Amino acid sequence: MTTVLVMAGITLGAIFELHSIPLEAAAPGEGPSPALTFFAHADSDAIADLFVLEGTLLTVVSRNGSIHETVLPHGVSVFDVADIDGDGTSEVIAVQRRAIFRIPLALQGATIEASRLFDADTLYASAYNGPMPSVLVVEAHAGGAKQIALPTASGIEYRNLDGSLVNEVPYGSTSTVFSSISNPIESKLAATGLSIQYYSHTELVPDAASPDDVALERNFSGVAAIGDGAPDYLLWFMVNRMDSQTTRAYWYVDEIMNTVIRIADVPTTQDGVANGAIVPGPERRYAGALVNTGEPPADFNGDGFTDILLWNAPRPGISVDSLLRAVTGRNWPITLTAHLYSPDKGRYEPAVAASFEFRIPVTWFLAGDGPLRHQVLADFNGDGKTDLGMCTEEDEFGVWLFDDGFRPNPDEKHAFPESITGIEHITEISSSGKTSIVLRGDKRIYALYAN
Ligand SMILES: [Ca+2]
Ligand SMILES: [Ca+2]
Ligand SMILES: [Ca+2]
Ligand SMILES: [Ca+2]
Numbered sequence: 001m002t003t004v005l006v007m008a009g010i011t012l013g014a015i016f017e018l019h020s021i022p023l024e025a026a027a028p029g030e031g032p033s034p035a036l037t038f039f040a041h042a043d044s045d046a047i048a049d050l051f052v053l054e055g056t057l058l059t060v061v062s063r064n065g066s067i068h069e070t071v072l073p074h075g076v077s078v079f080d081v082a083d084i085d086g087d088g089t090s091e092v093i094a095v096q097r098r099a100i101f102r103i104p105l106a107l108q109g110a111t112i113e114a115s116r117l118f119d120a121d122t123l124y125a126s127a128y129n130g131p132m133p134s135v136l137v138v139e140a141h142a143g144g145a146k147q148i149a150l151p152t153a154s155g156i157e158y159r160n161l162d163g164s165l166v167n168e169v170p171y172g173s174t175s176t177v178f179s180s181i182s183n184p185i186e187s188k189l190a191a192t193g194l195s196i197q198y199y200s201h202t203e204l205v206p207d208a209a210s211p212d213d214v215a216l217e218r219n220f221s222g223v224a225a226i227g228d229g230a231p232d233y234l235l236w237f238m239v240n241r242m243d244s245q246t247t248r249a250y251w252y253v254d255e256i257m258n259t260v261i262r263i264a265d266v267p268t269t270q271d272g273v274a275n276g277a278i279v280p281g282p283e284r285r286y287a288g289a290l291v292n293t294g295e296p297p298a299d300f301n302g303d304g305f306t307d308i309l310l311w312n313a314p315r316p317g318i319s320v321d322s323l324l325r326a327v328t329g330r331n332w333p334i335t336l337t338a339h340l341y342s343p344d345k346g347r348y349e350p351a352v353a354a355s356f357e358f359r360i361p362v363t364w365f366l367a368g369d370g371p372l373r374h375q376v377l378a379d380f381n382g383d384g385k386t387d388l389g390m391c392t393e394e395d396e397f398g399v400w401l402f403d404d405g406f407r408p409n410p411d412e413k414h415a416f417p418e419s420i421t422g423i424e425h426i427t428e429i430s431s432s433g434k435t436s437i438v439l440r441g442d443k444r445i446y447a448l449y450a451n
Contacts, residue, residue, distance in 0.1 A: 082137035118163025302384035
């Protein structure tokens with residue numbers, strides 16, 4: 001392999017430390033393209049490490065900035081990263097057609113010697129055209145012996161490291177589909193490992209005779225809206241969940257950009273499925289269009305009840321159409337306002353809990369669903385209160401901490417040498433309660449590690 005010294009630039013900030021990781025201009029060999037990133041543990045320090053896979057080149061950039069590079073052998077379809085021998089350093093376990101290999105995570109410049117563990121016929125042999133991260137290594141029980149899980153036509157085989165078969169678990173359904181999915185790594189799994197990439201697919205046909213299906217259907221459809229100009233059905237997000245009751249907020253945005261909300265306490269099963277009549281309360285209007293309905297939900301005051309963030313046009317009550325007609329010039333002022341949920345009153349407070357104004361290029365709104373670009377609502381400093389990060393320019397990311405409100409200007413700004421094209425990960429890399437963010441440009445990956 002060629003070893004290129006990768007210079008990962010590091011910029012210190014109070015909230016985030018920025019690691020800027022260059023991507024290879026031409027990635028070697030086959031595989032997913034462009035670069036795919038994921039978190040896994042390269043060592044035993046309990047801080048997840050960022051992996052960048054470009055073709056067959058696997059680069060690890062640890063939180064402390066150290067870099068390992070491994071070139072996976074030609075023909076590897078899937079691989080996992082795990083410490084199978086318990087020496088504190090992880091290995092790559094890879095499937096190359098029938099062969100199951102073990103490959104060291106090379107230190108810079110070290111020679112890589114793959115060693116064959118055993119052969120097995122698996123669906124992974126031809127699952128992907130090029131290396132894809134997946135789950136191969138599992139533990140028999142927490143802290144137990146390492147096994148290798150391999151999907152076959154009939155089920156999942158669990159094998160010891162010498163290839164001896166421990167167990168075979170059939171798929172749970174007669175209609176089994178082995179399938180790749182477009183985004184195989186869920187960032188929330190970063191701290192615990194990768195997710196296994198097979199699933200059993202069953203057609204769900206809603207049947208009015210089955211109470212379960214009716215409940216399921218109701219979860220998807222929401223409830224009918226009332227009043228003129230309202231949509232037929234309302235979406236909802238969860239305000240709070242208890243064992244046998246979920247508080248939901250049914251909502252829509254009206255034509256003059258007010259968010260209309262009806263709160264409903266819904267009886268649920270232990271699994272959170274609606275299990276009784278849904279009777280939403282009265283409609284209440286809040287100036288601005290809802291920004292957040294994501295996961296985890298925003299909780300600005302950290303009381304366990306979902307709060308809302310709304311974006312507002314310069315003049316409340318103006319329609320999007322007339323607003324766009326009125327817009328001239330590059331910058332457009334947007335106001336963000338937060339309202340807290342009051343569990344005592346059973347509604348969102350009409351008073352604004354936090355508010356600030358910023359300006360965005362007009363094109364951002366024309367291009368997308370709303371004026372915010374690459375927004376992240378998560379707790380960055382570990383105080384239990386949701387904070388906000390978003391691009392304030394194409395090449396700039398601003399961070400606002402929630403502390404009895406947002407300050408008018410970002411608490412921290414990070415500037416990049418190119419436009420940000422997407423969010424790669426929003427994740428906790430250690431159990432600190434602090435959320436880190438990985439952003440992406442065309443030429444680099446930008447890891448914003450929570451300090
Ligand atoms: Ca680590
Ligand atoms: Ca090891
Ligand atoms: Ca709250
Ligand atoms: Ca916070």
